[in-house]
Amino acid sequence: MSKGLLYDATMCIGCKQCEQACATENGLPYDDSVASQEFTSAHKYTAVLNRQDKFMRKLCMHCEDPACASVCPVGALKKTSLGPVTYDKSRCMGCRYCMAACPFGVPKYEWERAIPGVRKCILCANRVARGGQTACAEICPTGATKFGDRDELLEEARKRIHDHPGAYFAHIFGETEVGGTSVLLLSSVGFGAFGFRNDLTERALPRYTYQVLSRIPDFVPLFGTLLGGVYWITHRRQEVAAAEAEEENEKGDAR
Amino acid sequence: MSIPKFRFTFWKAIFAVIMVAGIYGTYIRFFRGLGASTNLSDQFPWGLWIGFDVMCGVMLAAGGFTLTALVEIFNIERLHSIVRPTILTAFLGYLLVCAALMYDLGLPWNIWHPLIMRNPHSVMFEVAYCVMLYTTVLALEFSPIVLEHFNLQKPLQIVRRLMIVLVIFGVLLSTLHQSSLGTLYLIMPNKLHPFWYSPLLPVFFFLSAIAVGLAMTIFESSMSSRYFGRELEVPILRDLGRGLVVVLALYGILKFEDLLHRGVLKQVLVPGYEQRFFLVEIVLSVLAPLALLMVPRVRDSAQGLYLAAVLTLLGFVTNRLNVTITGVENAVGARYAPKWTEVVITGMFVALGFAFFGLVAKYLPIFPESKVPLPGLGRVETRELAVPANVGD
Numbered sequence: 001m002s003k004g005l006l007y008d009a010t011m012c013i014g015c016k017q018c019e020q021a022c023a024t025e026n027g028l029p030y031d032d033s034v035a036s037q038e039f040t041s042a043h044k045y046t047a048v049l050n051r052q053d054k055f056m057r058k059l060c061m062h063c064e065d066p067a068c069a070s071v072c073p074v075g076a077l078k079k080t081s082l083g084p085v086t087y088d089k090s091r092c093m094g095c096r097y098c099m100a101a102c103p104f105g106v107p108k109y110e111w112e113r114a115i116p117g118v119r120k121c122i123l124c125a126n127r128v129a130r131g132g133q134t135a136c137a138e139i140c141p142t143g144a145t146k147f148g149d150r151d152e153l154l155e156e157a158r159k160r161i162h163d164h165p166g167a168y169f170a171h172i173f174g175e176t177e178v179g180g181t182s183v184l185l186l187s188s189v190g191f192g193a194f195g196f197r198n199d200l201t202e203r204a205l206p207r208y209t210y211q212v213l214s215r216i217p218d219f220v221p222l223f224g225t226l227l228g229g230v231y232w233i234t235h236r237r238q239e240v241a242a243a244e245a246e247e248e249n250e251k252g253d254a255r
Numbered sequence: 256m257s258i259p260k261f262r263f264t265f266w267k268a269i270f271a272v273i274m275v276a277g278i279y280g281t282y283i284r285f286f287r288g289l290g291a292s293t294n295l296s297d298q299f300p301w302g303l304w305i306g307f308d309v310m311c312g313v314m315l316a317a318g319g320f321t322l323t324a325l326v327e328i329f330n331i332e333r334l335h336s337i338v339r340p341t342i343l344t345a346f347l348g349y350l351l352v353c354a355a356l357m358y359d360l361g362l363p364w365n366i367w368h369p370l371i372m373r374n375p376h377s378v379m380f381e382v383a384y385c386v387m388l389y390t391t392v393l394a395l396e397f398s399p400i401v402l403e404h405f406n407l408q409k410p411l412q413i414v415r416r417l418m419i420v421l422v423i424f425g426v427l428l429s430t431l432h433q434s435s436l437g438t439l440y441l442i443m444p445n446k447l448h449p450f451w452y453s454p455l456l457p458v459f460f461f462l463s464a465i466a467v468g469l470a471m472t473i474f475e476s477s478m479s480s481r482y483f484g485r486e487l488e489v490p491i492l493r494d495l496g497r498g499l500v501v502v503l504a505l506y507g508i509l510k511f512e513d514l515l516h517r518g519v520l521k522q523v524l525v526p527g528y529e530q531r532f533f534l535v536e537i538v539l540s541v542l543a544p545l546a547l548l549m550v551p552r553v554r555d556s557a558q559g560l561y562l563a564a565v566l567t568l569l570g571f572v573t574n575r576l577n578v579t580i581t582g583v584e585n586a587v588g589a590r591y592a593p594k595w596t597e598v599v600i601t602g603m604f605v606a607l608g609f610a611f612f613g614l615v616a617k618y619l620p621i622f623p624e625s626k627v628p629l630p631g632l633g634r635v636e637t638r639e640l641a642v643p644a645n646v647g648d
Contacts, residue, residue, distance in 0.1 A: 070442070117362075199445060206376060
């Protein structure tokens, strides 16, 4: 069963304990100045945004079919069956295609380090693999961030909007965006207010490239045969000429 | 062979300055990291080194597969004499792309990882494999020139036997990765501006690679004739110019149809940031060279062909930079201009390209003796060493 998070901004009080728990879990520095940064970075995997006392969490959305894992030439980024999109620095060569491809601008880079890597939320993959929940969900005092099976969280999100239509902006962000994400967001205002794009395709992004890539195995023998065929035909005349010349020579030798 | 006297010329002085700056930039890149040496950021992970050194580098080296296909596969004999310099340009181009990639990769010592850690769903993986294999193919296509020079007959015969297989393999690999550089961007439908994002990106990249391959061959033949005092084979360049007209026209019409059917054509007339860059690109890459080459008098003159070729090259360089930089700036909400270190390192690779070409052309038989039957890739024949005029004299 694929796990996920449901973040309900209407229940969030902006205490930022999720930020702190995340930093502790991942061994990242955390103090007042980090807390005041309302954006994610190579040393801050989740950020709580405050827009006129409307809150929103930013973190990796853990797409169902992630662009980052699809584009990674060495498989350093992977979508695990449990839900988290993980990163293995020992495989990475630093091409940063994941950063270019991510529709949410999630992967960050350690630009200042001599041996840099990609940094992002990995949905506490180790905890989840042991049957636990993410640090942010565990610490959340109001239940605004809830960990669980994605299917059940999605049901619950639908129910909340249905039961309290006035309290919510009627959209579950992550239900269909780029083919669906493991992290689901609810809000009382439109998601555009927090910098989310509202024109994201509902199609999983890897399909755009795979529909071209998947043709290559068929294309190679066809095009190779075509080129070989052209060569064979265009050089036919020379072959004939060479053969005739040889015949002449043999006749000459026989005489 | 006598060792030519070293003379300090204007171009050598420029070259020295660029190299010193480039080497200092190299020091900053490898000892202080990407942050200190580039203007790249989390919003803008790909800059000049991907946009120019890799995207344009591979494109500018497309003459290799275009010319070998025309001569060896389509058997257009009269283009024979320019195949060798074209292969040299391509081979140097790919070597420089690989070297430049080592600067851009965050962990360059892991560059071999795609060999064993495969992700066939990744366009980058496919490009990495194709570039690796094609650079090997180019080395083999180039090898007869070296083998002839040292008179190594046995390996020479083996390579010549294999040549047509190598050429077909090379054309196949080039078709795949030239187009795939466009496919790289198909995964960014919400990022790349609609002027450039199109399902036809791979087709556009492939067609423009052929156009640039032809234009680059005209450019490089003109330059060689100027600096090596070689006779310019205008009839050959005219044929290439005709080919260029056809490919550019195809590209232009397809571009028009693509914009029309995606409903973007109106936007071309609305003033804006992207629109300015797009117009510059279209005028330089398609409209101006086509207008020039349609005039027979221009097509028949060395200067006219040279001008059309240079415009085409500038136009498609603009195109690649638009796709990698201009077209994504608004979506990521950041502007990017390269840092001086990025510029001098790119400059260093361009300078090295010219310098290596000059050196190889000076010491190896790249150009055929005029009037002597032209030495081909696949033909066994004895030939004299070309004696090019001294570089820089």
